[in-house]
Structures are given as C-alpha cells and as structure tokens.
Amino acid sequence: MSEQTELRATDSEAIAIRLREELARRRISRQALADMAKISLSTLEKALSGSRPFTLATVVRIEDVLGSPLRQKASPATDRMLAPEDMGSYSRPAVRWIEGSYVTLRPAFSETGAIYVYRTEIFWDDTCGHLRFAESDRADSAFTQAGFVSMPNLSGHTYLVTSEAGQYRLVMLGRATRERRMFGLLTTLQVGSGSQLVPVACPIALVPAEQVTDARFGLLSQGGEGHEDYRQILDMATESDFCRWHR
Numbered sequence: 001m002s003e004q005t006e007l008r009a010t011d012s013e014a015i016a017i018r019l020r021e022e023l024a025r026r027r028i029s030r031q032a033l034a035d036m037a038k039i040s041l042s043t044l045e046k047a048l049s050g051s052r053p054f055t056l057a058t059v060v061r062i063e064d065v066l067g068s069p070l071r072q073k074a075s076p077a078t079d080r081m082l083a084p085e086d087m088g089s090y091s092r093p094a095v096r097w098i099e100g101s102y103v104t105l106r107p108a109f110s111e112t113g114a115i116y117v118y119r120t121e122i123f124w125d126d127t128c129g130h131l132r133f134a135e136s137d138r139a140d141s142a143f144t145q146a147g148f149v150s151m152p153n154l155s156g157h158t159y160l161v162t163s164e165a166g167q168y169r170l171v172m173l174g175r176a177t178r179e180r181r182m183f184g185l186l187t188t189l190q191v192g193s194g195s196q197l198v199p200v201a202c203p204i205a206l207v208p209a210e211q212v213t214d215a216r217f218g219l220l221s222q223g224g225e226g227h228e229d230y231r232q233i234l235d236m237a238t239e240s241d242f243c244r245w246h247r
Helices: 009-026 030-037 041-049 056-066 092-098 227-239
Strands: 100-107 115-125 130-136 146-150 158-164 167-173 182-191 197-208 218-220
Touching: 009 041, 009 056, 009 115, 009 130, 009 146, 009 158, 030 041, 030 056, 041 056, 092 115, 100 227, 115 227, 167 197, 182 227, 197 227
Parallel strands: none
Antiparallel strands: 100 115, 100 197, 115 130, 115 218, 130 146, 146 158, 158 167, 167 182, 182 197
16 A cells, blocks of 8 residues: 555544544644644644545654554454443444434533533444544634443443543433433533642533534523523433432
8 A cells, every 4th residue: 555545534534533532632732743743734634624534654654753553453344343341332233323413512611601512423433343422613622522432221321431541531421312412411620729620510412413503612601692592402401300410
C-alpha cells in the first residue's frame, strides 16, 4: 500500500475517534499536533471531521509524534459483531437502533437556568467490536469527551463511559422512548475553588438530531431563543422518572 493511499472510511473513522481521545487526554491542540507531525491543519481537520479519509503517511506521522498506535489489528469478523462481556455482550444487530447523531442537553454549570447544548455521535467501531461515542460542537472544545458504550441486559440502561488515566466520566441513560430519545444522569467533575475539582451530577437528554430543526449549540441563557423548547425536553429526565434526586 502506498503511503499516500487513503484508508478505508471505516478505518479512517476509527482512527479519528482514537485521535480525538488522545488529543483530549493529553490536552494537545489540533494546531500543535499538526505542527509537530508536519502536516497542514486543514488536512488534520478534514480527516477528523470525516470529510476526507486519513492517508497512511499522515497516520504514521501522527503515531510517531504521539508515540502510540492509532491503527489496530482487526479481529475475526465474528468477534467484531459482539461487544466484550464487560460492556454487556451486545451484538451489532441488536444495537443498530442507537447508532446516530444526537443533540445533547444538560444544565449549564456556569450560569443558573442556562442549558448547555452539544452533539453526541454513537457508532459501531468495527476494529474494536463495540459501540463508541464522541462529542462535538462543544463551546468548551478542550473538554470534548469520547469513549465506549456499555449496554448490559441486567439493568437495561445505556452507559457512555470516558476513561482517561483512571479518571472516569459517566452518562447513565434509561430505556429510550418511542421517539428514540434518551434521558438520564451525567456525573463528572467541575472546577471548584482554585484548582480544586468537585464531583457534580445533573440530568441529561439525548435527542436524535433529525428531530431537532435548526439545532442551536453552545450555551443557551434563560429567556434566549430556543431555550424554552430545550428546557421542556430536558425536564422530562426528572418529570418522567428517568433519574431522581435524593438528599
């Protein structure tokens, strides 16, 4: 294979997800990575967004800079259709319904009454053999999350898990509604006094992107355009008993 050969779309997408995770974990900007790998920022941006596949040469340069592989050896086809036991042993056909793009809503931590809106993609990783998720369109792009999806039959819940050097962030979602909307609870860390990080939890809602006309991403202040519609959706998390608060 020539170094300038473009990788298959599925392989390129899997590499993009792993690379986004590495950038988030190491707190490296895309511009810094492009400079270190001696590639253009435009090339990197297009490959990460999926508008153009990675080439082998680009991947090799990035792997050399990071000191870790982005390509993984493929498992047998039969294995790639079944998630690991610790993620729920779900099969690809059984979870196709959840794959897609979602408008994600949660309360803003920085402003009372405001709603924070971003995009979450849930997709099957052919190389790893399980579902993964990746966030985008976040106003605070430095904190963009990506990770794996666990769907155990025991609880019937869906878990979006970010694991970075032993640190976890968790989204726990109840069973989807007929409209494929999912509601639940987000647990993460919030910046407190000084450099202190404080555990925080809040309701969260994932709405299929095709159900949202002219989606507005970022911080929506109370009383702003679109805020009330999003608030009504987000409030269903607690009003419909998808999650509860106890003191």
